[in-house]
Amino acid sequence: MGRFPLIVVAAAFVVALTGAAIAESARGPVTNLPLPRYVSLKASKANVRRGPSLTHRIDWVFKRKNMPLEITAEYGHWRRVRDIEGLGGWIHYSLLSGARTVIVEQDMMPLNVRPESDTPMVAHLELGVVARLGECGPDWCRLNAGGFKGWAPKTNLWGVQDSELRD
Known part of the structure; x- marks a missing residue:
C-alpha cells in the first residue's frame, strides 16, 4: 500500500509530460504548420464567423488591417483566430497574411x-x-x-x- 501513491504520482507525471509534448508539437491538419501560431490581418475588413463556412453567422467584423491574430485551429480554407482581447472565430484564409506584426x-x-x-x-x-x-x-x-x-x-x-x- 505504501507504493500506491508513488505509482499514481509517476503516472500523473508521465501524462503531464505527454500532454506537454503533444501541445508543443501540435500541427494544423491542413497546412502542417504549428498551432497555435501568429499571422496578421491582410484585409481592412474581415468577417468573423461562428463556424468554418459562409453559411455560419457573422459574429463581428475585424476592421484593423495588419492586426496580429493567433491561429488556433484549421478546417479546409478556414482558420479559427483570436485577437489580443481573446475574441475570435473563423476567418477565410485569404484574409490572413504570414507577415508578422x-x-x-x-x-x-x-x-x-x-x-x-x-x-x-x-x-x-x-x-x-x-x-x-x-x-x-x-x-x-x-x-x-x-x-x-x-x-x-x-x-x-x-x-x-x-x-x-x-x-
Missing part, C-alpha cells in the same frame, strides 16, 4: 537602438500601436513602427510567443 502592450514603450535597456531610445510607442515584427532573440524583438526601427522587450508585445526566436 505585434501590438504594443505598454504605453510609451521605449524602442531602443540595441536589444538592451541601457541603450539610447529611437522612439516611444503608444499602447495599442501595431508594429511590423523583425528578428527576435530570447528577450527582445526588432520592430518597425511609423518609420522607426528599434528593439523592444518581448514582455511588452502581443503577437509573439515567449520562446519564439526569429532571424
Whole structure:
C-alpha cells in the first residue's frame, strides 16, 4: 500500500509530460504548420464567423488591417483566430497574411537602438500601436513602427510567443 501513491504520482507525471509534448508539437491538419501560431490581418475588413463556412453567422467584423491574430485551429480554407482581447472565430484564409506584426502592450514603450535597456531610445510607442515584427532573440524583438526601427522587450508585445526566436 505504501507504493500506491508513488505509482499514481509517476503516472500523473508521465501524462503531464505527454500532454506537454503533444501541445508543443501540435500541427494544423491542413497546412502542417504549428498551432497555435501568429499571422496578421491582410484585409481592412474581415468577417468573423461562428463556424468554418459562409453559411455560419457573422459574429463581428475585424476592421484593423495588419492586426496580429493567433491561429488556433484549421478546417479546409478556414482558420479559427483570436485577437489580443481573446475574441475570435473563423476567418477565410485569404484574409490572413504570414507577415508578422505585434501590438504594443505598454504605453510609451521605449524602442531602443540595441536589444538592451541601457541603450539610447529611437522612439516611444503608444499602447495599442501595431508594429511590423523583425528578428527576435530570447528577450527582445526588432520592430518597425511609423518609420522607426528599434528593439523592444518581448514582455511588452502581443503577437509573439515567449520562446519564439526569429532571424
